[in-house]
Amino acid sequence: MNSAVIVFPGSNCDRDLAVALEQVIGRKPTMVWHQDSALPDGTDFIAIPGGFSYGDYLRSGAMAARSPITRAVKDAAARGVPVLGVCNGFQVLTEAGMLPGALMRNAGLNFVCRPVPLEVENSRSLFTSRYDAGETVVFPVAHHDGNYQADEATLDRLEGEGRVAFRYLDQVNGSARAIAGIVNDAGNVLGMMPHPERALEPAHGNTDGRRLFEGLLETVAA
């Protein structure tokens, strides 16, 4: 699998994602700078990392969503290339219009940084095939703007179409219907606030995140 990790000024989880991908896939991802306008030929998986791209100026993810590389990511996603956006990556995906809704300031106004239990809502997506539906996993969160909001019709549609991938089991940030991660209608783009790449090896506290990358590898390689 040829993976690419997009790097914006202010990304700070790009190396975490790169380490996770290399561990699971066995190949280093290509780090792609935000001003590049094309992805490497043959890229079959794209990860958009967490962090504070462009200092969260204007709105979290707003600038990154309009950068040259994001146009290339959009085109690749339209061709069916799987895209994972974690934390700031999720914010970028909503700002780019690749996922519905928006991520607003946490309801409690505090930066939330702790491991949180999540329910895997849908195990049929290409990102969650290695999990059981209804299973509880624990991933760390670290965000200030993780409060997922969309209008009622959009929320109903996401739920009705089985596009909620992960839900918080605790009150974390005020997200509508406790949504922690969603997929697009084609099923190849996942945005999530919790960090699966920070739950990869025993030293992290748990290894629940590992199966996300394993499932992805299996699907992409198939």
Add this chain to the structure above:
Amino acid sequence: MKARVFITLKPGVLDPQGKAIHHALEGLGFSGVNDVRAGKLIELDLAESTSDGDIEEMCRKLLANTVIENFRIERLEQVA
């Protein structure tokens, strides 16, 4: 030519920052504040040829996230 763009949260969208400001005002002893909504003001210095449509497009494409925000454009007359 100068223009101001006012960006506000759509009605019904929860505004945690507005809520915190509201609480702080009450904490300072100001009574009678029914609600607080926080927004943004962006000032643009534009070429004279910039049309209303251009500014609106700037708002839709970048300045506002129309999923959660409304915008209002105010053109400022040139001060002689």
